[in-house]
Structure formats: structure tokens, C-alpha cells
Amino acid sequence: MTREEAAALLGLGADANENSVRAAFRARARATHPDRGGSADDLALLTEARDVLLDVPVAAPKRPTSTAPATATRPASGPRPSARREAPLTTWIWRTGLGFGSLLVVATIAVVVVAIATGDGDHEPTTPIECLVVSPGGVTETSCDTAGAQRVVAELTGPRTCPAGSNSLVVGSTTWCLEPIAG
Numbered sequence: 001m002t003r004e005e006a007a008a009l010l011g012l013g014a015d016a017n018e019n020s021v022r023a024a025f026r027a028r029a030r031a032t033h034p035d036r037g038g039s040a041d042d043l044a045l046l047t048e049a050r051d052v053l054l055d056v057p058v059a060a061p062k063r064p065t066s067t068a069p070a071t072a073t074r075p076a077s078g079p080r081p082s083a084r085r086e087a088p089l090t091t092w093i094w095r096t097g098l099g100f101g102s103l104l105v106v107a108t109i110a111v112v113v114v115a116i117a118t119g120d121g122d123h124e125p126t127t128p129i130e131c132l133v134v135s136p137g138g139v140t141e142t143s144c145d146t147a148g149a150q151r152v153v154a155e156l157t158g159p160r161t162c163p164a165g166s167n168s169l170v171v172g173s174t175t176w177c178l179e180p181i182a183g
Helices: 003-010 018-032 040-053 089-096 098-118
Strands: 131-135 138-142 150-157 167-171 174-180
Touching: 003 018, 003 040, 018 040, 131 174
Parallel strands: none
Antiparallel strands: 131 138, 131 150, 150 174, 167 174
16 A cells, blocks of 8 residues: 555545544544444554554564474473463462452451450440439439439440349440349
């Protein structure tokens, strides 16, 4: 294909610069691309025209480096060399599914360690509350000598129930087990 034929195919003059060649090629390639209903042959012609106008060197056909006929030599005995490359251990672990199971075990252990470290579960309070007064206005910590005070038998977090004979008072995520003070 000559430069004049290439320029005519892209709708350009023979003296078109590199930017106009690229822009014209993109516009025409978009319209003739096989994904948009065009043909692969038309797109190949446009590509060849672009390469001619941009002076892209044509690759030489690949030739064998030796003129001697290729002969396969194989050892007379012994195992054949394997063309397969061994995968690293980590690849094998993930492909067999052991990696995902190991990851779940490690994640579970991490969650348990964090739960223990942050004190989740029911533990004794650091500063125990001895008595509370429950009124329509709310709950107030008080001394056990106050009228209407109830002794705190247990302070629970989580889904636990109070011992028999005590009343439960739930505030947020904490449950107080209370019993009246005889007096």
C-alpha cells in the first residue's frame, strides 16, 4: 500500500501529520470495528494504512536460527524430563483449600483473643455497686441504709438470668440482679 492509498483510505491528504493520522484512524476504527458490526478485514486495512503513514517498520518473518534439520534427541533410558514447573507450597495450599480453612482458624483465634482482652462476657465489676434505688425517675446508686434500697446480688452482661429469689433490672446491655433489703 502506498502513502497516497493509505491517506485516501483514512480520508486524509498525503501531507497529514502524526496527530491527524492517529485521530482519523481512531474515528474510522471505531466505526469499522468487528465489535460494532464492522469486519476484521476492513480494520486490518485501516491498521495497515495507519502504519504506512506513521512509518512503522514491518516485522520480518521469523526464521529458524539454524539451517540444520531439527531432530529431537531423547535419552535412551531414564525418566523423561518434566515440562511442568512445580508450584510453590503457598500456591498448593491455596489451591487445595487448606489455606481458606487455616485462615478461618486464625481469624477465630484472633476474635477469641480480642474478646478475652477487652473483657467481654460476665465478669465482676471493677468497682462493685452494692445498693440501688429504683424509682420512676431512674436508677440511682446509693448506700444500703437508704429507704427502698435494694442490694445488688450480681451484675451480668450478655444473655444470662438472675438467681432464683432476686429481681432483674436491665439497663442497656447490663442486667442487675437485686434483692430487697430486710429492714
